[in-house]
Amino acid sequence: MFGKEKNPCFLLALFVILLSCFVAEIHGKKQSKALGHLYREKRKGSNSSVDSGVFRGTHNVNASRIHSQKGLKEKDRIVKLPGQPEVEFSQYGGYVTVDESAGRAMFYYFVEAQHSNDSLPLLLWLNGGPGCSSLGYGAMEELGPFRVNSDGKTLYRNRFSWNKAANVLFLESPAGVGFSYSNRTSDYQKSGDRQTAEDNFVFLVNWLERFPEYKDREFYIAGESYGGHYVPQLAHTILNHNKKANKTIINLKGIIIGNAVINDQTDTEGMFDYFHSHALISDEVAFTIKKYCDFSPNATSLSRFCSAALDEAEETFQDLDIYNIYAPLCTQENLTSRPQKPLAIFDPCSDNYVSAYLNRPDVQEALHANVTGLKFDWQPCSDVLGNWQDSPSTVIPLLKEFMAAGLRVWVYSGDIDGRVPVTSTRSSINVMKLPVKTAWHPWFLKGEVGGYTQVYGGDLTFATVRGAGHEVPSYQPRRALSVIKHFLAGTPLPGASQNT
Numbered sequence: 461m462f463g464k465e466k467n468p469c470f471l472l473a474l475f476v477i478l479l480s481c482f483v484a485e486i487h488g489k490k491q492s493k494a495l496g497h498l499y500r501e502k503r504k505g506s507n508s509s510v511d512s513g514v515f516r517g518t519h520n521v522n523a524s525r526i527h528s529q530k531g532l533k534e535k536d537r538i539v540k541l542p543g544q545p546e547v548e549f550s551q552y553g554g555y556v557t558v559d560e561s562a563g564r565a566m567f568y569y570f571v572e573a574q575h576s577n578d579s580l581p582l583l584l585w586l587n588g589g590p591g592c593s594s595l596g597y598g599a600m601e602e603l604g605p606f607r608v609n610s611d612g613k614t615l616y617r618n619r620f621s622w623n624k625a626a627n628v629l630f631l632e633s634p635a636g637v638g639f640s641y642s643n644r645t646s647d648y649q650k651s652g653d654r655q656t657a658e659d660n661f662v663f664l665v666n667w668l669e670r671f672p673e674y675k676d677r678e679f680y681i682a683g684e685s686y687g688g689h690y691v692p693q694l695a696h697t698i699l700n701h702n703k704k705a706n707k708t709i710i711n712l713k714g715i716i717i718g719n720a721v722i723n724d725q726t727d728t729e730g731m732f733d734y735f736h737s738h739a740l741i742s743d744e745v746a747f748t749i750k751k752y753c754d755f756s757p758n759a760t761s762l763s764r765f766c767s768a769a770l771d772e773a774e775e776t777f778q779d780l781d782i783y784n785i786y787a788p789l790c791t792q793e794n795l796t797s798r799p800q801k802p803l804a805i806f807d808p809c810s811d812n813y814v815s816a817y818l819n820r821p822d823v824q825e826a827l828h829a830n831v832t833g834l835k836f837d838w839q840p841c842s843d844v845l846g847n848w849q850d851s852p853s854t855v856i857p858l859l860k861e862f863m864a865a866g867l868r869v870w871v872y873s874g875d876i877d878g879r880v881p882v883t884s885t886r887s888s889i890n891v892m893k894l895p896v897k898t899a900w901h902p903w904f905l906k907g908e909v910g911g912y913t914q915v916y917g918g919d920l921t922f923a924t925v926r927g928a929g930h931e932v933p934s935y936q937p938r939r940a941l942s943v944i945k946h947f948l949a950g951t952p953l954p955g956a957s958q959n960t
Contacts, residue, residue: 498590498686498848511652511850512724512757515858517697518658519704525559525662529670535828536570536670542822543614544606549574549623551605553827556670558635558662563643566663567829569595569630570671571605571623581678581713581948583626584664586633586694588686588721590651590848592841593638594630600814601806602933603940604630609799610809612816616802620937625945627674629667633660633690636844639829652849657693661701664694664710678713680868680948685880685930688720689851692858699865714868716947719880719930722871723854723888728755730884732773737883738785740776745769757853781808782878784929806934811840856891863918870921870947874928874935875911882924889922903953910939913953923953 498510536554550572555565573580585603587594600608603622606615622628632638634656636648668675683691698710721727732753736746748769753762762770781787790809795816807813817823818838824830829838836844862869871889873882898915903923911924925932925939933940946953 498851509847509849512853513850515653515657515693515696515850515852515855517654517693517700518661519700521658521662521665521701526665526669527557527560529556529666533670538826538828541606541615541826542820543609543817545615545617547574547605547617549577549605553829555639555828555831556663556666558659558666559642562647563641564635564647564659565641566635566659567595567632567639568663568667569599569604569827571599571621571628573623573625573627574605574621575624577627578673581626581680582629582674583622583680583682583944583948584629584631584694585622586631586660586681586683586687586690588684588688588690589637589841590634590653590656590686590689590851591637591845592686593632593839594683595632595638596811596814596818596838596840597931599630600817601810602931603628603937603944607802608810608813608817609802610796610807610813611799612795612813613820614799615817616799618937620933620941622933622941622944624941625948626680627677631660631663633663634845635659637842638838639824639827639834641832641834643832648844649846650849651845653689653693653852654850656690657697660690660694661697664698668710676708676711679711680714680716681712682716682718682944684718684720684932686721688717688722688880689855691715691717691720692855692862695862695867696858699861712867714870714947715862716868716870716872716944718872718932719874719877720871720885721880722859722885723856723891724757725755725853726887726891727880727884730887731878731881733887734878734881734883735773735776738878740780740785740878741773745773749773780878781929783931784874784876784935785878786876787929787935806929806931810934815840854891856888859920860892860918863920868919868947868950870923870943872911872923872925872932872943874930874932875924875926876928876935877930879930885922889916889920892916892920894918894920898952901955904956905939905942905954910936910942910953915952921947921952 536552538551538553552570555567557565585594585598587597605621605623607618632640634651635642681691695715698712702709732749735741748765753766788808793812873885875882894916897917900914902909903913911926913923915921925936928936
């Protein structure tokens with residue numbers, strides 16, 4: 461029925477591949493590699509090198525890690541990026557040292573709002589992985605002001621950039637990701653959730669010294685995928701330091717996470733529910749997985765029946781991009797000699813264009829990046845990082861903490877992502893057993909259903925984005941911009957009578 465029984469090592473590897481989602485071709489492969497490696501370690505149970513226990517962030521950052529930033533802002537100003545169209549807003553790029561003794565520095569790219577930059581909020585964007593670049597994905601392929609043309613040399617405007625709604629800060633973290641680095645290379649072998657949250661906090665405090673006009677500004681954190689860990693953990697660290705200092709160090713008002721890793725067990729179970737409901741696996745395979753597979757944090761092995769079902773399921777994903785189950789694949793890896801007209805939908809070969817662009821010496825010079833002559837190329841997701849040290853099985857306690865503290869909490873889901881699908885996110889939210897405040901209903905944009913939304917007690921808002929894959933702003937940029945505008949304004953997504 462399900463083929464011959466495989467040896468345990470093969471089955472474990474198969475399970476990891478399945479969780480990585482068998483992403484074919486270019487676009488998803490670079491992201492899935494990082495997450496797949498982490499899951500491989502976590503599935504070893506008691507033999508795992510990854511601490512999956514409750515997140516315990518740093519509550520007291522040494523004051524010696526906060527430095528004078530006088531004069532550094534203007535040095536970071538980007539006059540113009542190579543191949544960039546004319547714009548009316550300011551942009552900056554550069555490094556912030558987070559550990560002077562280790563020579564550990566984080567690279568950022570910052571774009572001020574296209575209007576009212578002196579009053580609109582500050583928004584930090586974090587891609588996940590772990591180990592994937594917020595510059596490459598977030599800024600250049602999703603919500604930044606530019607997209608890279610097919611020649612890998614020139615840029616064009618993103619009409620739905622989020623700097624229409626906020627001043628947007630992109631951070632490459634942890635060290636070893638993108639242009640961020642450490643002179644103590646052993647740091648690359650010690651990365652994990654706790655260290656990332658601590659360094660991200662130290663980065664923010666120093667960055668606000670460099671850009672003091674944003675110190676009192678409303679501050680929000682956004683991210684996607686494994687950013688479902690990064691975003692809440694940074695928010696938790698900020699709240700702890702504000703409380704300990706008995707003052708507002710960072711004026712955090714809310715968080716928003718998309719297609720986010722939240723709760724390992726329900727995320728995984730929901731993924732297979734999605735595969736079944738979208739005709740990607742058979743009834744028989746789905747039934748066997750549900751009956752025989754144990755995805756709880758305490759599970760230490762896979763049953764024979766579970767393993768065989770996963771074996772058969774694997775065959776169905778060889779030719780799909782599971783990050784958008786209806787998307788075309790990249791079949792042409794070469795750049796073009798001249799920029800081609802941008803596709804109306806997301807270009808599946810964008811990773812290639814972005815990698816070529818960010819590895820150009822003139823681009824790095826304009827960004828003030830790679831100033832130390834890094835020994836590795838810029839990559840969408842890092843090959844430099846070693847084993848991840850800690851990754852809690854759930855961040856649900858942190859979400860509850862934020863709701864109790866009165867922070868705005870939104871969770872959104874592109875509804876054609878198979879990697880962390882809508883079924884996973886709904887199941888993970890349901891673990892919290894929150895009362896429903898506003899029942900499930902469609903939200904609208906330009907006369908069409910943009911997705912569906914529900915508001916829970918504690919003011920947690922969940923929203924789907926219709927027709928979007930894992931990277932929601934890439935596939936549905938107009939709808940994604942509408943979501944972030946309403947999140948920042950603290951207003952419900954528009955109903956049929958509003959259509960805004």
